[in-house]
Amino acid sequence: MNDVSTPLSFVGTAPHSPWATYLSQVDRVVPYIGHLAKWVETLKRPKRALIVDVPIEMDDGSVRHFEGYRVQHNLSRGPGKGGIRFHPDVTLEEVMALSAWMTVKTAAVGLPFGGAKGGIRVDPSQLSIKELERMTRRYTSEIGLIIGPQRDIPAPDVNTNAQVMAWMMDTYSMNIGSTATGVVTGKPIHLGGSLGRVKATGRGVFVTGREAARRIGLSLQGARVAVQGLGNVGSTAAELFVAAGCKVVAMQDHTGTRVNPKGFDLDKLRAVQSGGGGVAAHPDGEAVDAESFWDVDCDILIPAALEGQIDAARANRIQARMVLEGANGPTLPEGDDVLRE
Secondary structure, three states: OOOOOOOOOOOOOOOOOHHHHHHHHHHHHHHHOHHHHHHHHHHOOOOEEEEEEEEEEOOOOOEEEEEEEEEEEEOOOOOEEEEEEEEOOOOHHHHHHHHHHHHHHHHHOOOOOOEEEEEEEOOHHHOOHHHHHHHHHHHHHHHOOOOEOOOEEEEEOOOOOHHHHHHHHHHHHHHHOOOOHHHOOOOOHHHOOOOOHHHHHHHHHHHHHHHHHHHHOOOOOOOEEEEEOOOHHHHHHHHHHHHOOOEEEEEEEOOEEEEOOOOOOHHHHHHHHHOOOOHHHOOOOEEEOHHHHHHOOOOEEEEOOOOOOEOHHHHHHOOOOEEOOOOOOOEOHHHHHHHHO
């Protein structure tokens, strides 16, 4: 029997799970928040977690089942806000942590939203476009009872985009019998999306890094940048740093890792990505093993992929003057300790 004083979400949590990382982060800020410490236990408990079965008919006529999630961590400040990710490693604990980080992020910048997150455990690269659409629509119908413009507003995340948001918006609208453009953000411009939304996060990473560099006396002219994750966030941040005079000397994504002390031509990377390739297919630089990425001599390191990337061992190897987080929770608590020292 679980102790009723222990958050149910913590029971059985693996020590290096995203949720365990989040709980450790909450505990670490308690000495600094004064009277607000009375809300710590609230932050440790998601308000609502939904697990759904997503059965779809495949193109060959067979039926496959995928597991989906939507977690609303806290809705005190307004409707939930947070992305939807399609990835084979999606778990409930990961989605819980991502929703909690959204609670903190929306509150930190004063937005009238709470924190939420969703996902499906699937490798979308293995699905046809029609299978992906059927999966998205079924998932939307399954979580439809808890989302809505005034309740919880999904957005794109890892392996989802404006097209996925359009399917979600259309499905939700059909189910309620009226058009609801406000049910998602990140949708196509012609359906009410926002200009600049795709590059917004990467631009935020750049602006934050530029200001931090100014404060520590780091000139961006000639500064060396290493980027992990070359999706919307990492690629946009890389482009903006290069435009400011930096050079990208190391890149890593799920396809591979390459280093080039002279700096990479990002136009070539875009060309490779448009053809369905990744970092491994870039014609310049040297291919190295994945772990060597953390040994690269650079000034700015940008982890912009998935959570839990920088543990104590990797943190000890990092040579950058600045670690500029573009992903959600990329640094484990023990990695934070090393970097702070």
